[in-house]
Amino acid sequence: MSQNNALPMSKRDLLTLIGRTAGASAMYMAMSQLGQAHASPFQGPIKLDGDPKGASVLILGAGVAGLVAALELSRAGYKVQVLEYNNRVGGRSWTLRGGDTFTELGGATQKVEFAPGNYINPGPWRIPYNHGGIMHYCMELGVALEPFMQLNYNAYVHSTKAFGGKPQRYGPIQADFYGHVGELLVKAVNKDALNDDVTKEDKEILLAALRSWGALDKNYRYVKGPQSSERRGWDKYPGGGLTAEGIPSEPMDLSTVLKSGLWRAISTNLSTDHQNAIFQPVGGMDMVARGFEKQVGKYVRLNSKVVAIKQDDKGVTVDYQDTKTGEKLKASADWCFCTIPLSILSQIEINVGPEMTNAIHAVPYEAGLKVGLEFKRRFWEQDEFIYGGITNTDLPIAQISYPSTRYGDKGPGVLLGAYSFGAGAYEYTSLPPAERVARTVEWGSQIHPQYKDEYMNGVAVGWHRVPWTQGCFGRWSDDARKEHYKNLCQIDGRILLAGEHASYIPAWQEGGITSSLDAIGRLHQRVLAG
Amino acid sequence: MKMTPFLLTAAALVTIGAVTAQAVAQSQGEPASAAANALRTTHEGDADGAFVTAGKFMEPDGAKLYNRVCAGCHMPDAKGAQGAGRYPALASNPNLAASGYPTMIVLKGLNGMPPVGQMMTDQQVADVVNYVRTHYGNKYKDAVKVADVKALR
Numbered sequence: 001m002s003q004n005n006a007l008p009m010s011k012r013d014l015l016t017l018i019g020r021t022a023g024a025s026a027m028y029m030a031m032s033q034l035g036q037a038h039a040s041p042f043q044g045p046i047k048l049d050g051d052p053k054g055a056s057v058l059i060l061g062a063g064v065a066g067l068v069a070a071l072e073l074s075r076a077g078y079k080v081q082v083l084e085y086n087n088r089v090g091g092r093s094w095t096l097r098g099g100d101t102f103t104e105l106g107g108a109t110q111k112v113e114f115a116p117g118n119y120i121n122p123g124p125w126r127i128p129y130n131h132g133g134i135m136h137y138c139m140e141l142g143v144a145l146e147p148f149m150q151l152n153y154n155a156y157v158h159s160t161k162a163f164g165g166k167p168q169r170y171g172p173i174q175a176d177f178y179g180h181v182g183e184l185l186v187k188a189v190n191k192d193a194l195n196d197d198v199t200k201e202d203k204e205i206l207l208a209a210l211r212s213w214g215a216l217d218k219n220y221r222y223v224k225g226p227q228s229s230e231r232r233g234w235d236k237y238p239g240g241g242l243t244a245e246g247i248p249s250e251p252m253d254l255s256t257v258l259k260s261g262l263w264r265a266i267s268t269n270l271s272t273d274h275q276n277a278i279f280q281p282v283g284g285m286d287m288v289a290r291g292f293e294k295q296v297g298k299y300v301r302l303n304s305k306v307v308a309i310k311q312d313d314k315g316v317t318v319d320y321q322d323t324k325t326g327e328k329l330k331a332s333a334d335w336c337f338c339t340i341p342l343s344i345l346s347q348i349e350i351n352v353g354p355e356m357t358n359a360i361h362a363v364p365y366e367a368g369l370k371v372g373l374e375f376k377r378r379f380w381e382q383d384e385f386i387y388g389g390i391t392n393t394d395l396p397i398a399q400i401s402y403p404s405t406r407y408g409d410k411g412p413g414v415l416l417g418a419y420s421f422g423a424g425a426y427e428y429t430s431l432p433p434a435e436r437v438a439r440t441v442e443w444g445s446q447i448h449p450q451y452k453d454e455y456m457n458g459v460a461v462g463w464h465r466v467p468w469t470q471g472c473f474g475r476w477s478d479d480a481r482k483e484h485y486k487n488l489c490q491i492d493g494r495i496l497l498a499g500e501h502a503s504y505i506p507a508w509q510e511g512g513i514t515s516s517l518d519a520i521g522r523l524h525q526r527v528l529a530g
Numbered sequence: 531m532k533m534t535p536f537l538l539t540a541a542a543l544v545t546i547g548a549v550t551a552q553a554v555a556q557s558q559g560e561p562a563s564a565a566a567n568a569l570r571t572t573h574e575g576d577a578d579g580a581f582v583t584a585g586k587f588m589e590p591d592g593a594k595l596y597n598r599v600c601a602g603c604h605m606p607d608a609k610g611a612q613g614a615g616r617y618p619a620l621a622s623n624p625n626l627a628a629s630g631y632p633t634m635i636v637l638k639g640l641n642g643m644p645p646v647g648q649m650m651t652d653q654q655v656a657d658v659v660n661y662v663r664t665h666y667g668n669k670y671k672d673a674v675k676v677a678d679v680k681a682l683r
Contacts, residue, residue: 085614105603105605105611105612105613105617106605106606106611159571160571160573161571261570261571305614306614340614341642342641342642343615343641343642344614344615344642346615346641346642347615347616347641348615361641363642364639364641364642364643364644364645365642365643365644366644367602367644394570394571394573394584395573396573396581398584422584422585422649423583423584423585423586423587423649424581424584426587426598426599426602426646427578427580427581427587427598427599427602429602430580430597430598430599430601430602430606462602464602464603465602465603466613467611467613467614468613468614469614470603470613470614470615470617470642471642471644475644
């Protein structure tokens with residue numbers, strides 16, 4: 001901060017001056033340098049100055065990466081066309097509602113039976129405030145956002161191996177973990193065990209900080225009393241009237257908290273991708289795609305399966321097939337902007353050099369699974385006072401997420417009944433959809449016994465069965481990144497790639513968007529250079 | 531340049547050897563952070579030995595491994611599937627003739643296929659390869675041994 005104090009004018013004055021003289025984009029850059037803006041690779045709205053002189057771009061895939069390219073390139077004066085395999089835009093930015101059907105590889109078709117207004121997002125489902133790219137497009141395209149309840153202190157943490165399998169509320173687990181750790185550190189400080197690391201002067205500050213952080217009493221102990229109960233909850237909460245006095249609760253002992261393993265749930269909420277503020281589009285994630293569609297839908301050809309991508313010195317020709325009529329068609333352009341997932345692209349004939357070819361073939365696609373369940377009523381709100389948020393469990397369902405919207409609704413409610421990765425997601429995916437749903441209900445009922453009586457219907461999406469991605473997202477290893485990542489992102493002749501697979505934030509829409517913006521910028525420079 | 535399917539496969543095999551051996555570390559986005567924080571307890575599992583623990587396949591034999599891992603993509607009848615891309619059929623597949631080839635793919639992955647063998651023991655990899663090479667119209671008599679898997683891993 002000291003260098004900022006040395007500025008001859010206040011930060012705000014300086015920013016105003018930059019804003020006036022150099023425009024909003026320069027101000028944004030300056031804000032970033034002064035540490036005031038969010039930390040994201042997104043550097044503000046892209047500016048594509050200069051005339052592309054009628055250059056044409058064929059965009060493959062109408063997920064968020066392709067839609068951003070269609071929007072920005074068409075604005076900059078390019079002739080764009082987009083080919084999309086599905087009968088809708090959005091790709092993995094996708095929402096399932098009542099009346100929708102989903103046919104997975106192998107042919108099983110699920111008809112979604114949710115009541116109007118209920119939905120699940122099988123793919124991305126939340127938008128962190130610091131994902132500046134997707135935030136920017138939501139604002140620009142008028143996509144209404146509402147808070148996503150990432151951390152709910154009254155949701156559960158659950159282990160089949162702790163507390164006799166009884167789910168615990170997150171709040172007391174975090175409070176007791178912090179409290180005991182705080183008290184232990186105080187003891188270490190007072191035994192002079194930290195003298196090598198903490199100066200005498202800092203010692204007093206540290207003790208005060210630990211007392212505040214851990215909710216310790218005046219003797220620096222984490223014990224039953226008003227301080228700890230303010231964190232972990234009271235046996236009887238303070239209120240008004242004659243019987244108003246609160247009755248404090250007894251903290252769990254340290255060993256119980258540690259052995260439960262439930263402290264593992266704390267760290268997810270600390271990562272920048274999950275911190276408040278975090279949002280969801282009102283009505284479902286595909287509202288983002290619909291926002292784009294209003295602007296660039298006219299350039300998109302749906303039901304188009306890409307078969308081959310061929311380039312020469314003059315341009316690119318793509319062979320594709322209409323998935324409804326079977327008709328074989330061709331599209332040509334000066335450039336090809338390909339956002340097809342590598343799991344699919346690695347199977348498509350494409351004449352790029354060996355470096356990009358090897359990169360396309362270097363990225364396995366992770367298993368992932370989500371199950372949406374509809375219940376007759378929102379028992380999690382009505383019986384358990386859980387309004388949005390996520391329960392974590394060691395059961396194969398891994399998570400239960402309660403809807404962060406329409407609290408108090410009296411009708412049927414849909415929650416996310418399973419969200420798993422890794423070995424369990426493969427094993428889940430191998431089951432027929434109805435069996436996935438049935439097991440999800442069975443497992444979830446260990447946490448919410450109401451499941452059995454209140455269950456109505458469900459839908460299960462195992463991402464390896466999704467016909468247009470064959471997996472959830474590109475799972476780069478560090479070695480693969482070192483060897484192939486740059487080769488994947490370079491322009492090869494007249495072809496360039498973008499998508500979450502060409503990013504360091506896999507599986508997030510921000511990865512697809514920042515990858516797309518970066519590629520668009522480089523393409524534009526290449527085109528202007530002639 | 532236009533690559534034939536054979537060249538593509540060869541290039542991919544050369545490439546992936548180096549790629550998948552290392553454990554996945556940083557920068558894996560939300561799924562990895564969720565997985566890293568997952569409780570690593572073990573359960574009884576179901577009748578196939580599935581759902582025992584988050585990070586490993588515990589199915590005890592080749593048939594169960596095939597049905598609960600491989601069939602998610604290659605399908606229960608091993609006939610594969612076709613969408614925007616495809617999952618190749620393993621049924622009556624001549625590429626299974628040389629036992630090292632499927633063993634290598636299970637261990638190292640291929641294109642979008644993850645290296646699922648990283649979550650199996652050498653014995654499990656041998657079991658599932660041997661199972662597929664003797665079922666679904668495949669009749670190869672030479673069994674893969676645990677030592678073969680170990681050597682390729």
